[in-house]
Amino acid sequence: MSRPSAAAAIAPLVMTVFALVSGTYAVSVPSAEAIPAFARKYTMNCAVCHTAPPRLNTFGERFLENGYQLPGTEDGGITAKKHLGDLSLDDFANHTGGRLRGNMLRSHNFKRQSPPAAEAGTVHNNSELGFPEIFSLFTAGSLTKNIGFFTELESNMEESSTGIERAFVTFNNLGGTNVANIRIGRMDPSATFSFSTLRQQLELVGESMNTSTDTVQRAGLFPLAASAKFYGLRNRSGTAISPYAPSLYNAVAETGIEVRGRPFGDWFMYQVGMLNGANETFGDSNKGKDFYGAVRFDYARSANFSASLSAFAYLGNSNATVLTGAGQADVNWHRYGMAAHVRYKMFDLYGMYTLDRIAHVPTAALANFDTSASGLSVACDRPYAPLTAIRQHGYRRGSQPAHVPKLRRGSDQTIRAVQCGPVCSKRLQPPTSRRRQCSGP
Amino acid sequence: MMHAKHLKYAALLIVTGLCASTAQAVKPATNRDTLMEGRRIYEQACAWCHGIGGEGDGPAGWFIGRYTSPRPRNFVNDGYKLRSTASGELPTDQNLFRVITQGIPGVMPAYRSLNERERWQVIAYLKSWNSAFEEETPAPLTFPSAPPGPTEAGIQHGRHLYVKLDCRVCHGDNGEGDGPEATAGHLRDADNLRIRATNLTDPSAWKNGASSHDLLRTLMTGLDGTPMPSYANEFDGQEEALWDLVWYIQSLSGQQGR
Amino acid sequence: MGLGLVHPIIIRATGKITHGYEHPLHHVPTFARTFYRLGEGTGFMKALLILATVLFAVHDASLSHAEPPTGTLVGRILYVGPAIPEQVIEVTRDTAFCGAQTTHRAVAIHSITRGLEGAVVSIDGIALPASDAAMPPLVLTNIHCAFAPRIAVGIVGQQVEIRNDDPIMHNTHISMGPRTFVNVGFPQADRSGNPLSSLGATR
Numbered sequence: 001m002s003r004p005s006a007a008a009a010i011a012p013l014v015m016t017v018f019a020l021v022s023g024t025y026a027v028s029v030p031s032a033e034a035i036p037a038f039a040r041k042y043t044m045n046c047a048v049c050h051t052a053p054p055r056l057n058t059f060g061e062r063f064l065e066n067g068y069q070l071p072g073t074e075d076g077g078i079t080a081k082k083h084l085g086d087l088s089l090d091d092f093a094n095h096t097g098g099r100l101r102g103n104m105l106r107s108h109n110f111k112r113q114s115p116p117a118a119e120a121g122t123v124h125n126n127s128e129l130g131f132p133e134i135f136s137l138f139t140a141g142s143l144t145k146n147i148g149f150f151t152e153l154e155s156n157m158e159e160s161s162t163g164i165e166r167a168f169v170t171f172n173n174l175g176g177t178n179v180a181n182i183r184i185g186r187m188d189p190s191a192t193f194s195f196s197t198l199r200q201q202l203e204l205v206g207e208s209m210n211t212s213t214d215t216v217q218r219a220g221l222f223p224l225a226a227s228a229k230f231y232g233l234r235n236r237s238g239t240a241i242s243p244y245a246p247s248l249y250n251a252v253a254e255t256g257i258e259v260r261g262r263p264f265g266d267w268f269m270y271q272v273g274m275l276n277g278a279n280e281t282f283g284d285s286n287k288g289k290d291f292y293g294a295v296r297f298d299y300a301r302s303a304n305f306s307a308s309l310s311a312f313a314y315l316g317n318s319n320a321t322v323l324t325g326a327g328q329a330d331v332n333w334h335r336y337g338m339a340a341h342v343r344y345k346m347f348d349l350y351g352m353y354t355l356d357r358i359a360h361v362p363t364a365a366l367a368n369f370d371t372s373a374s375g376l377s378v379a380c381d382r383p384y385a386p387l388t389a390i391r392q393h394g395y396r397r398g399s400q401p402a403h404v405p406k407l408r409r410g411s412d413q414t415i416r417a418v419q420c421g422p423v424c425s426k427r428l429q430p431p432t433s434r435r436r437q438c439s440g441p
Numbered sequence: 442m443m444h445a446k447h448l449k450y451a452a453l454l455i456v457t458g459l460c461a462s463t464a465q466a467v468k469p470a471t472n473r474d475t476l477m478e479g480r481r482i483y484e485q486a487c488a489w490c491h492g493i494g495g496e497g498d499g500p501a502g503w504f505i506g507r508y509t510s511p512r513p514r515n516f517v518n519d520g521y522k523l524r525s526t527a528s529g530e531l532p533t534d535q536n537l538f539r540v541i542t543q544g545i546p547g548v549m550p551a552y553r554s555l556n557e558r559e560r561w562q563v564i565a566y567l568k569s570w571n572s573a574f575e576e577e578t579p580a581p582l583t584f585p586s587a588p589p590g591p592t593e594a595g596i597q598h599g600r601h602l603y604v605k606l607d608c609r610v611c612h613g614d615n616g617e618g619d620g621p622e623a624t625a626g627h628l629r630d631a632d633n634l635r636i637r638a639t640n641l642t643d644p645s646a647w648k649n650g651a652s653s654h655d656l657l658r659t660l661m662t663g664l665d666g667t668p669m670p671s672y673a674n675e676f677d678g679q680e681e682a683l684w685d686l687v688w689y690i691q692s693l694s695g696q697q698g699r
Numbered sequence: 700m701g702l703g704l705v706h707p708i709i710i711r712a713t714g715k716i717t718h719g720y721e722h723p724l725h726h727v728p729t730f731a732r733t734f735y736r737l738g739e740g741t742g743f744m745k746a747l748l749i750l751a752t753v754l755f756a757v758h759d760a761s762l763s764h765a766e767p768p769t770g771t772l773v774g775r776i777l778y779v780g781p782a783i784p785e786q787v788i789e790v791t792r793d794t795a796f797c798g799a800q801t802t803h804r805a806v807a808i809h810s811i812t813r814g815l816e817g818a819v820v821s822i823d824g825i826a827l828p829a830s831d832a833a834m835p836p837l838v839l840t841n842i843h844c845a846f847a848p849r850i851a852v853g854i855v856g857q858q859v860e861i862r863n864d865d866p867i868m869h870n871t872h873i874s875m876g877p878r879t880f881v882n883v884g885f886p887q888a889d890r891s892g893n894p895l896s897s898l899g900a901t902r
Binding site for chain 1: 484485486487488489490492493496498499501544546549552553555
């Protein structure tokens, strides 16, 4: 396949077949998205913390913010523990839990066969059995009063990777109740945001990329507001960043430290943090740190109703590179966003808008490179035991190789998804479920 | 000798007095400060489910029972399930303290992490919503002490009572919560929400506690607002029979006598 | 107005009430302030129109303050709305004794006079002297898998005696609003007593 020179200069990532994807359908084996260790420890049903796992209800959000301690308490050294003098011991079972995710069947087909932009050898219609794909092992809880921890080991068979997905320690209620909570380690910065990257009803389906040609074979099914959006960005080790990969403030995991709290009451939360640098591969170059800050306003005083409004700013520092023809050049990749949620009884509506800007783009790349991109994702779900109905819409607008046709006026890409997933039951029995996912323009 | 004896009594009195004063110190008087502190704790720890106004409508409360019982307690005008008092009566303060301390399996965590004073402050605050607490003085029932232990004959008699009292209609022949009324979906609570019959083979899920005394208390008081009635009249003067039924129910999970 | 489903006619009077029409459906002591009503359906009262023909007259407006303001209210409450069909309820347990089905009448209306049975009239605004007379208990009986009587009136503090005259197990669960008044199980031919503790409609 010969690529246009302009595209070769700025973006070897070429979206070829996704533009023509008419639909992806999958039947999934349900995953226990709640962390059963917490339910065991506190002898609670998952629904005490979750609307429909992994989405958290207001109680679950405050439990998370409090370092896996009951809201309004500092029970890390007490509940469900054995006390031997000053030593508090916990059952190992109260700290551990497993999660298995996978699509039993994944299939895709295309309306157009062999489109002009398609890479040779692309499979146009395909069905594959894929279960299980991802196994996660959690250990999480509170070591002692106001010290919590979380680790997630993940084995992803599809990506042939195994390792620590997230691991961090929390120090809570420093300076007074909820005044300051510190989190250190490899973490998801948006965990307490109104729109949390990881707490999506939509089962995240990764994009398919041909690593030898840097070609996107299939779009990821993912909230586009949280995704990288840009074509042509690379991380500092030179590996192409998928436009569908969650990044910056919305990264699944980055290493750093943050402080968060609600010093003035439940209505207001602040969050400031520093990361080694989003999109750094393992081993930080320490060339520049990324900083972020967020505020969140909550209302949870009416009958069966809660709402929040959040905003964040993420300032990257040499956190990506672009090709200049003569090599790679660092750029500063920033993101600004707002999110909100409204929840009434079983109905949950949440969304996020993000605006990405890239500063310090080399002149050689500017001609073919957009320096801004935006994304919007809106989702709503409502549990109908034992299933949850979900609808999510999203679009991204941003740079794209010149030869890839615009998909829709005003929006480069749109993903719509309707999904039915399981809700958590106390015994975590896997009910039968079906899920329909649609990806495409 | 007399001198030593007097010293013993004096020591005993001092210890007793200290204990009593400690207990008094732990449970604060119901005054404005207590209510204000109770409110602060309540709004941080309890309001998520029970609601800011105590009506059981907190932003997270709907998800607990979803479309089945139980929902979070409405402190304003509901009755109470978990009591040591007669059917229809309010709970004692100790009953409320016990629930906050031990939680309710499946639906409410144990708030042992609130110190005792904080728990009493919360109790004073949530009681302030219901004027009935000022008008009534709930008195706990007198519960018979436990006999030495279960006997085979007693368990057999308990089985007879289990059938006679129609326990099986809801809880099933083997206590698995699969009686005909339960499986047919006829069981409803005071809010007309579907309610499951307790699985008597799984004591860890018993909302009113799993010890033999907890079970006996449940039989005596019933669970107001649910289909579980009080059998206090039936067992009036028949303590031995009541314990036989307790032993039998516990035998369904192989844990009689715990 | 609006005591639960009963919708009693509340007559505010400060004097003696002595006159009325004949054939009273209910003779209610004026000190009666607590009502309980059992086994009612819900929603039917939206369509219920009660024509009250309760007439009263103040016999002696200049009644001495020393005289207890008691008297007799006599009248008739007619139902003029559309016929309310009986509700057929499937019996789910003890069908050998109770039968497979039972009927439930939301309201009982005399076929000829259209008189509404079981109406309760509340007279408000009268302060009555406390009575030292011992009140006999109100008796509520489970009989033939139904409660009898369907409606009764008691006073605060009066004992309610619940009986089970059937040879089968009955649960008696009576509520005052969202709060349980009593929830007791009766194996057979048993009885229990609870005092009425507060004002309001109980069912």
